Amino acid sequence: MKVNTRSLLWIYAVVVPLCALLIFPIYWLFNTAISAPDQLRQLPPSFWPDAPRWEVFATVLRERDIVRWLGNSTLVALGSVALSMSVSVLAGYSLSRFRVRGAGALGMFILTAKMLPATLLVIPLFGIFRTFDLIGSLWSVILAHATLIIPFSTWMLKGYFDTIPRELEQAAMVDGCSPIGAMVRVVLPVATPGLAATALYGFVLSWSDYAYARTFLTSAQDNWTANLGLTTMKGDYYTNWGDISAAAILITLPIVVIYLFLERYLVGGLTAGAEK
Amino acid sequence: MARIHINHVRKSFGHVQVLNDFDLEIEDGEFVVLVGPSGCGKSTMLKILAGLEPASAGTIHIGERDVTDLAPGDRDIAMVFQNYALYPHLTVAQNMGFGLKMRGMSRSDIARRVEVASQTLGIEHLLERRPRELSGGQRQRVALGRAIVREPQAFLMDEPLSNLDAKLRVHMRAEISALHQRLGVTTVYVTHDQIEAMTMANRIVIMRDGSIQQIADPDTMFSRPKNLFVAGFIGSPGMNFMRAPLRIEAGTVMLDLFSQKVSLLIAPAAVSHLAGQEVIVGLRPEHLGAASENTTNVQFETRTRLVESLGGDKYVFVDVPPANRMLREAAQTPAITANTAQRVTTGAEEQRRGDSIIARLINPGRLAAGATIRLEFDPRHLHVFDPHSELTIA
Numbered sequence: 001m002k003v004n005t006r007s008l009l010w011i012y013a014v015v016v017p018l019c020a021l022l023i024f025p026i027y028w029l030f031n032t033a034i035s036a037p038d039q040l041r042q043l044p045p046s047f048w049p050d051a052p053r054w055e056v057f058a059t060v061l062r063e064r065d066i067v068r069w070l071g072n073s074t075l076v077a078l079g080s081v082a083l084s085m086s087v088s089v090l091a092g093y094s095l096s097r098f099r100v101r102g103a104g105a106l107g108m109f110i111l112t113a114k115m116l117p118a119t120l121l122v123i124p125l126f127g128i129f130r131t132f133d134l135i136g137s138l139w140s141v142i143l144a145h146a147t148l149i150i151p152f153s154t155w156m157l158k159g160y161f162d163t164i165p166r167e168l169e170q171a172a173m174v175d176g177c178s179p180i181g182a183m184v185r186v187v188l189p190v191a192t193p194g195l196a197a198t199a200l201y202g203f204v205l206s207w208s209d210y211a212y213a214r215t216f217l218t219s220a221q222d223n224w225t226a227n228l229g230l231t232t233m234k235g236d237y238y239t240n241w242g243d244i245s246a247a248a249i250l251i252t253l254p255i256v257v258i259y260l261f262l263e264r265y266l267v268g269g270l271t272a273g274a275e276k
Numbered sequence: 277m278a279r280i281h282i283n284h285v286r287k288s289f290g291h292v293q294v295l296n297d298f299d300l301e302i303e304d305g306e307f308v309v310l311v312g313p314s315g316c317g318k319s320t321m322l323k324i325l326a327g328l329e330p331a332s333a334g335t336i337h338i339g340e341r342d343v344t345d346l347a348p349g350d351r352d353i354a355m356v357f358q359n360y361a362l363y364p365h366l367t368v369a370q371n372m373g374f375g376l377k378m379r380g381m382s383r384s385d386i387a388r389r390v391e392v393a394s395q396t397l398g399i400e401h402l403l404e405r406r407p408r409e410l411s412g413g414q415r416q417r418v419a420l421g422r423a424i425v426r427e428p429q430a431f432l433m434d435e436p437l438s439n440l441d442a443k444l445r446v447h448m449r450a451e452i453s454a455l456h457q458r459l460g461v462t463t464v465y466v467t468h469d470q471i472e473a474m475t476m477a478n479r480i481v482i483m484r485d486g487s488i489q490q491i492a493d494p495d496t497m498f499s500r501p502k503n504l505f506v507a508g509f510i511g512s513p514g515m516n517f518m519r520a521p522l523r524i525e526a527g528t529v530m531l532d533l534f535s536q537k538v539s540l541l542i543a544p545a546a547v548s549h550l551a552g553q554e555v556i557v558g559l560r561p562e563h564l565g566a567a568s569e570n571t572t573n574v575q576f577e578t579r580t581r582l583v584e585s586l587g588g589d590k591y592v593f594v595d596v597p598p599a600n601r602m603l604r605e606a607a608q609t610p611a612i613t614a615n616t617a618q619r620v621t622t623g624a625e626e627q628r629r630g631d632s633i634i635a636r637l638i639n640p641g642r643l644a645a646g647a648t649i650r651l652e653f654d655p656r657h658l659h660v661f662d663p664h665s666e667l668t669i670a
Contacts, residue, residue: 167361172329175422176349176378189365 014108031243033057039243057247066247068222069229076138076213076225077206084202087197088150092157108156114151119210121147129216136220144212149202156201160194161187166197171246179206196262207255226251277430278462279304279340280325285318285334285484294320296486298334305460307453311473312483312509318466321483324357325464326432338429348367349378354423358435360415362407363476366396368418369403375426393425397454413444422454423501431463437472447461449475470510474498482506494622504666507558507659513591515558515659517631518600522660534576535597539653542670550662557600558659559668561591564635567650575652581632585641590640593632594649601631 032040033056035049060066094100095107111211125144126135134140164187172182188195213228224232230251287295295317300307312320325336327348335344343351354375362371373386374392381389385426394400397417407415423431435447453476455604456463457574467473474481474494482489482497482505490502501507507515513523520531520538529540529547547555567575582593635651643649660669 155365165359165361166365167357167359170323170348170364171325171357171361171422172374173328173348174326174353174355175375176347178347181378186363186365190363192365196562 004193008252023034029245032241032245033249034240037240037242053242055248056242060243060246061251062117064233064243064247065224065229065249066092066226069224069226070251072138072223073207073226073251074254076141076145077203079138079142080149080206081199083142084145084149084153085199088154088157088198089145089195091150091154093161093187095154095158096161097169107155110154112145112149114155118148118209118211121213126215127214129176135216136223138223140216140219141209141212141225144216145202145206149205150207153198153202157191157194160191160198164190200258200262203258204255279337280462281335282321282465282629283335283337285324285331285336286320287317287324287329287332291513293503294486295324297329298486300481300488300491302462302464304368305331305462307456307463307465308381308481309465309467309473309477309479310481310483310518311467311470312489314468315485317486318468318483318608319399322355322434322464322466323569325637327351335635339573343652353432354426355417355432356428356434358438358586360407360419360420360436362415362617367404367406368399368410370420371407371418372403372422374423375422376571389425389427390421392419396458397421400637405526409617412440413448416448421613424459424461428461428656429572430464431456433463433465435467436465438467438469452476462650471512480510480511480666499658500668501558503557504556504661507668508660510621511560511562513561513634513636514562515560516604517595518545518557518559519554519602519663520557522550524548524551529554531660533557534574534578535599535602536574536576536604538574538658539656540658541661542660547660547669548668553663555663556602556661556666558661559633559653559657561636563657564633564637564651564653565594566637566640567652571652572656574654575650577648577650579648580643580649581647582645588639589635591636592640592643592649594634594635594651596631596633598631603631 009134031047031049034052034054035046036051038055039046039049049220075107095103100106123142125140125147129135129140129143136141167188168179169179169182169188172186173179177185209225210227210231213225214231217223217228218227230244233247234239280300281299282298282302285298286293298317298321310321312318314354320329324331327343327346327350331344333344338351338353339636340645341573351642363374366374369387370391370451376386376389390403390486391400394403397420398541399414399417399421402410402414403475404419406416410418419436433452437448439449452465456476465472465476473605474497477494479491481491484505486575489508490497492500492502495504497510501510501515504517508517518533520533523532524544524547525531525537527544529542529544531540546548578596580592580594584591584593589599658670661667662669
């Protein structure tokens, strides 16, 4: 037991400072949001405001277009996730299941697309979207985000499908399913944790994008996403960091909520019991 | 229920031929076991039969229908997989009813059939559980239930017992046999376990390297193996192999075995081409017994090397004279290739044997290793194999 206690102490000695390090920026964001502007500049800094401005969230929501920005971000994230998932589920499944000549090379090629930095793709994408008159439209960001999400999610899903025994589909086919039917009725339900994790990855990636939104949407104020909108709150002469922090917290909340909602799907183990 | 006719089926992956002219007629209601070492093509044949793999050549008929190009779901067969392949997201009842639902059966009919099948297998109390909440034996039953609820023309089973522990395996073996007798559905069963094959089959198909070696009922397979491979594969412990020079003296075929002349009841004409050569001689452990008096059996004295007691029976490993040993320098044995010698002397059990043979003695009393023992055998029980073709001569 003595050894156990000691190793437990070690674990805490490492984990507690690490968590503190990770949580501090979030705490500081919150502290900034509810502090009065003059209190932000004082030295030494105050770790809790004398008079917390709880009303700041309501004020920001009223004065800024945050609800619209959040709506746009949601549309973009859902759109790019839907598009990416429908492509990468089929692609990942094919890579996992079918013996095709050059499948390995094809898989690696898809992965190299992920290795390109997002900024590198901005310029060609801008040219393409201008040709199709998509600049300023939410479709531009949806398509752009999909180009980032699809390569990685295809590989993520391929890896997950690889863990699902082929016999499940074979059993479904003997039971009367077509190959597509076996995938839809058996493989996809079994792959729910993998699908949820992949969708969440795509959602977060789309939600946190700034570069694409800044490039394609700046001219269309009605279509600003949350991140783009947030940066416009910084004034040329005066910046209210309290308001910006409050807006940042409001923008972060949807991700937290989604995480809490999907968390149980993210825990694997659904395949347990399929075999021996 | 239906006859199945597998007509000259071949299968190759690229240049690798995994099935070579597989031809088999299975009678209505028959229980046929495909058995062989891993990689012999038995599972591939079952998958082709199920429609999960296309055949490179040949046709398959189930009943009167040519199903060669039909999808698995249109062949009216049910399959039990080695890892059960239960749908993890569905309950036991949904698992069993899945195939019926796919065929558009009404919900009430499905429920009724699932209930009947679950009673047959004694799993009616598990219907609302999910596969992960079941033990290995229960999952096996559900997998069987999913097959029988469909009332198909044939059952295909791919090593369904190999994931169970030894005791449960014996139990489920008997249960599947009983189920087959009750339902009378044509069954094709794949296993690498010759004991399963022997105990369950109406007929056994032994395969090796994609080719059928012999098709026969278990007793014939045991007593009249067609070649060296079958002789070595069937039986536990496996057949003892020795080599012995064959001679024809005064119209009688003789073997030099255990330093004596053993005469065989074979027509000399059948083996005249082997006269003066060494042949491979097989003798089952069951056919070696403790020497008795007043007998025409061949008797010999030898030394025990190892005694394995199974309670009543004892497996006694005894010495073989150097002239009859299978393992020998290749140079000394032009007729029996080193390859053949190695093949019949590899595998865990054969390694242990080395150059000894096993006698299975029933209630022999106390026996120690290193003791001198007198054994006997009836020469009619000897199997003689052509060293070149490895086919049975007698």
